[in-house]
Amino acid sequence: MAFEHLGKFLNLLADRSELTRVSVAVDARLELAAIVERVAKSGSGPALLFDNVKSANGSAQSIPVAANIFGSEARLLTALGAESLAEIADRVAALTQPELPGGWLEAIQLVPKLVEVSRWPVTRTQAAMSQQVVLMGSDVDLTKLPIPICWPDEDWPSLISAQVYVEKPLDNPIANRPPENSSDNSDADDSASSLAPHPSPLRQRSATRVPLQVRDRNTIAVHWTPHDEAWHVLEEFRRRGQQMPVAVVLGGDPALTYAASAPLPPHVDPLVFAGFLRRESVAVTSARSVDIDVPADAEIILEGLVDPAAEFEEAPPTGLPTGSYSTRRKVPVVTITAVTHRANPILPVIVPSRPPSEEDWLSRATERIFLPLIRLAQPEIVDVALPRSGTGRNIAFVSIRKRYPQQARKVMNGLWGQARLSTVKMLVVVDAEVDVHDDEAVWFAVGANTHPGRDTIFSEGPADWHDHAAPIAGVGHRIGFDATRKHTDEGHPREWPEALRMDEATRKQINKRWSEFGI
Numbered sequence: 001m002a003f004e005h006l007g008k009f010l011n012l013l014a015d016r017s018e019l020t021r022v023s024v025a026v027d028a029r030l031e032l033a034a035i036v037e038r039v040a041k042s043g044s045g046p047a048l049l050f051d052n053v054k055s056a057n058g059s060a061q062s063i064p065v066a067a068n069i070f071g072s073e074a075r076l077l078t079a080l081g082a083e084s085l086a087e088i089a090d091r092v093a094a095l096t097q098p099e100l101p102g103g104w105l106e107a108i109q110l111v112p113k114l115v116e117v118s119r120w121p122v123t124r125t126q127a128a129m130s131q132q133v134v135l136m137g138s139d140v141d142l143t144k145l146p147i148p149i150c151w152p153d154e155d156w157p158s159l160i161s162a163q164v165y166v167e168k169p170l171d172n173p174i175a176n177r178p179p180e181n182s183s184d185n186s187d188a189d190d191s192a193s194s195l196a197p198h199p200s201p202l203r204q205r206s207a208t209r210v211p212l213q214v215r216d217r218n219t220i221a222v223h224w225t226p227h228d229e230a231w232h233v234l235e236e237f238r239r240r241g242q243q244m245p246v247a248v249v250l251g252g253d254p255a256l257t258y259a260a261s262a263p264l265p266p267h268v269d270p271l272v273f274a275g276f277l278r279r280e281s282v283a284v285t286s287a288r289s290v291d292i293d294v295p296a297d298a299e300i301i302l303e304g305l306v307d308p309a310a311e312f313e314e315a316p317p318t319g320l321p322t323g324s325y326s327t328r329r330k331v332p333v334v335t336i337t338a339v340t341h342r343a344n345p346i347l348p349v350i351v352p353s354r355p356p357s358e359e360d361w362l363s364r365a366t367e368r369i370f371l372p373l374i375r376l377a378q379p380e381i382v383d384v385a386l387p388r389s390g391t392g393r394n395i396a397f398v399s400i401r402k403r404y405p406q407q408a409r410k411v412m413n414g415l416w417g418q419a420r421l422s423t424v425k426m427l428v429v430v431d432a433e434v435d436v437h438d439d440e441a442v443w444f445a446v447g448a449n450t451h452p453g454r455d456t457i458f459s460e461g462p463a464d465w466h467d468h469a470a471p472i473a474g475v476g477h478r479i480g481f482d483a484t485r486k487h488t489d490e491g492h493p494r495e496w497p498e499a500l501r502m503d504e505a506t507r508k509q510i511n512k513r514w515s516e517f518g519i
Helices: 006-015 031-041 073-080 085-099 104-110 229-240 254-261 270-278 358-369 371-377 407-416 439-449 504-517
Strands: 019-022 047-050 065-067 133-136 163-167 205-208 212-214 219-222 244-250 283-286 293-295 300-306 313-315 329-331 333-341 347-349 381-385 395-400 426-431 456-462 475-482
Touching (some): 006 019, 006 047, 006 073, 031 047, 031 065, 073 254, 085 358, 085 371, 163 229, 163 254, 205 254, 205 270, 254 270, 358 371, 395 407, 407 426, 407 456, 426 439
Parallel strands (some): 065 347
Antiparallel strands (some): 163 205, 163 244, 212 219, 244 300, 283 293, 300 333, 313 329, 456 475
């Protein structure tokens, strides 16, 4: 189900009694985040719409703030237009079924079909709701927006809900930028031609959802890392001595927010993936002050440029979804050249916090949706879980159908070679019958089946840039636990006992007689 804009999504939540409006005055400095975190930690709290928020600079604002919109499984599924995450995973798997790969190289070559067979290419429009109001020059003042300061040690207001878009540079951008066309594709047929890639020679687009900090009236610090595609796009602009256009997008269909954080390969357009999720093309239009396309139905858009000659600047700590503050580091700064928004915009906010949180639900979506692509490379994998205890990034549990010695090690090394899992610090592999979504069952398997001197693997490689435990930023160690049954060929000469399991006949008999026992 596609939502024209964030307001439509919130209206649906209100109709389902899943939205609470907060009309009393709330301070964007700490107070708003404290309310949101308390509701999110309850595990069953509603989405929130704050009608009367005082911005961090103390001024009262008329822009409402929406929070905790992804804060439950039901709302996450509504946002992604599905009955279950397995439904979306099945749609992803269906794209790859006609030609199952025979090996790793074929699997990698198959991934672009996510775009090639898509029926939802990006469309263009001139009538953009996201540009009903345009502020440029001295009218730009980011401090007036009700962007929250979420945690006591934050010096600047910050956002982690924004979609940050960049496009790779072209040698001749004017010649390659397609003309404006109507976004009305109601006459488009369903013939085979609709399965072709988007014919327009658009620049390759990438999106991230990283912490942003408002430095002053017209600049923001962007916490990209070398693991983000945008970092390398910026390097190319700096090499050419060109200013890099950036679009910071807030709101629109909630599917866009998820797509911006999805672990897509560099050649997969995040807006095409969003169209795949919502089953409807995403409309874009040209930004008003910089040469970049922006979603036409967003709530608020900050357009800006990164100066290729400017040094990165040190940013103070900001709250992270890891449950910790960031450490001080130098990051790129974007100078905002224009702010555009709908006539009555809503500012979406995600409060960074340790789970349970909105980020935890979004991580759950990634875990489920991208499982079919993980299985393409390693078909012996049954399931993957990113438990809350690892904030969706530090720990992974994997179950496999084990058929030969050292297969668990093969799986570990393969997963550490995939971008989304390359920085997982602790990887546990168990047998197929173990439910990886049951933390206690996984750790029972580790305790029962692991001999530390034989079944642990240490590996060096890239680390999560926000892993404060790594002595060097971006470089770290990983540990793997092989908690599967061991073969004699794996150096286990002893008999391996069967696990205790009640026979099914007795279990059925007990169920039938249970009321007799008075328990």
